Amino acid sequence: MEINTKSLVVTSAVTRTPQNAAAIQLLVGQRLSATVVEQFPDTKQLLLRIGGQLFRAQSNTPIVPGQNLQVEVSTSGKQPQLKIINPGSEAIQNAIRSNIGQQSRPEILVRQLLSFIHSNTHETITQGNLKSLATDFVRGLSVTKEISTGPGFKQAFLNSGIFLESKLLATPPNQNVALNLDLKARLIRFISNLNREPKSNAQPSKTKNQSLPLSQDRISGLIKGIEEHAKGALSKIVLDQIASLPESHSEKQSWNTTLPFLNGESAESVKLTIQRDQKDSPEYEQQDWSVVLELTPPHLGLIRSKITLSGNNSVDTHFISDQSKTNTLIHDHVHVLREKLEQAGLSPGNLDSSQAEIKPMQGSSYPMPIFDEKA
Numbered sequence: 276m277e278i279n280t281k282s283l284v285v286t287s288a289v290t291r292t293p294q295n296a297a298a299i300q301l302l303v304g305q306r307l308s309a310t311v312v313e314q315f316p317d318t319k320q321l322l323l324r325i326g327g328q329l330f331r332a333q334s335n336t337p338i339v340p341g342q343n344l345q346v347e348v349s350t351s352g353k354q355p356q357l358k359i360i361n362p363g364s365e366a367i368q369n370a371i372r373s374n375i376g377q378q379s380r381p382e383i384l385v386r387q388l389l390s391f392i393h394s395n396t397h398e399t400i401t402q403g404n405l406k407s408l409a410t411d412f413v414r415g416l417s418v419t420k421e422i423s424t425g426p427g428f429k430q431a432f433l434n435s436g437i438f439l440e441s442k443l444l445a446t447p448p449n450q451n452v453a454l455n456l457d458l459k460a461r462l463i464r465f466i467s468n469l470n471r472e473p474k475s476n477a478q479p480s481k482t483k484n485q486s487l488p489l490s491q492d493r494i495s496g497l498i499k500g501i502e503e504h505a506k507g508a509l510s511k512i513v514l515d516q517i518a519s520l521p522e523s524h525s526e527k528q529s530w531n532t533t534l535p536f537l538n539g540e541s542a543e544s545v546k547l548t549i550q551r552d553q554k555d556s557p558e559y560e561q562q563d564w565s566v567v568l569e570l571t572p573p574h575l576g577l578i579r580s581k582i583t584l585s586g587n588n589s590v591d592t593h594f595i596s597d598q599s600k601t602n603t604l605i606h607d608h609v610h611v612l613r614e615k616l617e618q619a620g621l622s623p624g625n626l627d628s629s630q631a632e633i634k635p636m637q638g639s640s641y642p643m644p645i646f647d648e649k650a
Contacts, residue, residue: 301355379507381535385542435532436512545570594628602630
C-alpha cells in the first residue's frame with residue numbers, strides 16, 4: 276500500500292502580528308502548530324498562521340479554514356515544504372518498527388508447543404504447568420475439518436486477531452465479550468501466563484524406567500524460546516492489522532491475516548488477503564471482492580489461489596502451483612469446484628490453473644513509509 280504524502284508548500288511570508296514579533300525561521304525537521312486562516316476559492320492557495328506570522332501556502336490535500344494542523348518542515352529554501360503530521364501516523368510507524376523485526380508465522384509457535392506436549396520427559400511442577408498452558412492454547416485452534424468448510428473458515432477469519440479491538444469497541448460497557456477463541460487475545464493471555472512460570476526447576480528423585488527431568492537451564496531456555504515465538508506471532512497480527520487499515524485515498528479495502536490450524540498432529544497455516552473494491556457510483560449496487568489464499572499442503576508444494584467475485588455473482592478462480600503434479604491434480608478437479616459454485620447459486624467464470632515458480636507472499640504492506648527515504 277502507498278499513500279500520497281499530505282504536504283504544504285510555503286510560497287511566501289505575508290506579515291507578522293504583532294509588528295514587533297520576530298520572523299519565524301523554518302528549519303528542516305522543525306515541528307510547528309499551524310492554523311488555516313483562509314482558503315482562496317477555486318485555487319489550492321491558502322493562508323496559514325504559524326506563531327504570529329501569516330504564510331501563503333499551496334496544498335495538495337483538502338483543508339478547511341479554522342483547521343489546526345501539526346506540520347514538520349521537510350525542506351527549506353525560498354519555498355519550504357511542510358509535511359502535515361497525522362496524529363496517529365507516528366504511533367503507527369513506531370508500531371511497525373518495533374514489531375517488524377520479531378514477527379513470525381503463528382504455526383512456528385504451534386509446532387514448538389506440539390513438540391513439547393508430545394515429548395517424553397519426566398515432569399516437574401514447572402514442566403507440568405507449561406505443558407498445561409501449551410495444551411490449552413493448541414486446543415483452541417481450528418482443525419482441517421473445520422477450516423475447510425465455509426462457516427469454519429469464516430469463524431477462523433473473524434477470530435484471527437485482526438478484529439480484536441473492533442470487538443471490544445463494539446461491546447457495550449456492561450457486557451463481556453467472548454474472547455476465548457480470538458487468536459490475539461489468546462496470545463496475550465498465553466504470554467502473560469508464561470511470564471508467571473518460575474524459571475527454576477526442582478529436580479525430583481529419579482525412579483526406575485523414568486526419564487530425567489529437563490535441567491534448569493533447558494527449562495529456562497524452553498520457556499524463553501516459546502515466549503519469543505509467541506511474541507513473534509503477536510507481532511505478526513499487529514502488522515497485519517496495520518496493513519489492513521483503510522486508506523482514505525483509495526476505493527479498495529483489504530484485510531490481511533494468517534490462519535493457523537491443526538492438520539492431524541502437525542500445524543499448518545493459510546495466508547489470506549481479502550479485498551473489497553468499493554465503487555462510489557450509483558450504477559454499482561454490489562461490490563467486487565477478491566480473495567488470495569496461499570498454503571503449502573503436505574507433498575503438494577506451494578499453492579496460491581486468487582478468487583474474484585464480481586457484482587453479478589460471477590466467480591473467477593486461478594490457481595498457481597510450483598509443482599507439475601499439483602497443477603495436474605488441480606486441473607483434473609476444476610469441474611468439482613465448478614459444480615460446488617453452481618450449487619451455491621454462483622456463476623462460474625474462468626476457472627483455471629497453471630504451474631510457475633512462485634515466491635511466498637512477502638509479509639504485509641503498510642499504509643505509510645517505515646523509514647525516512649532521504650536518510
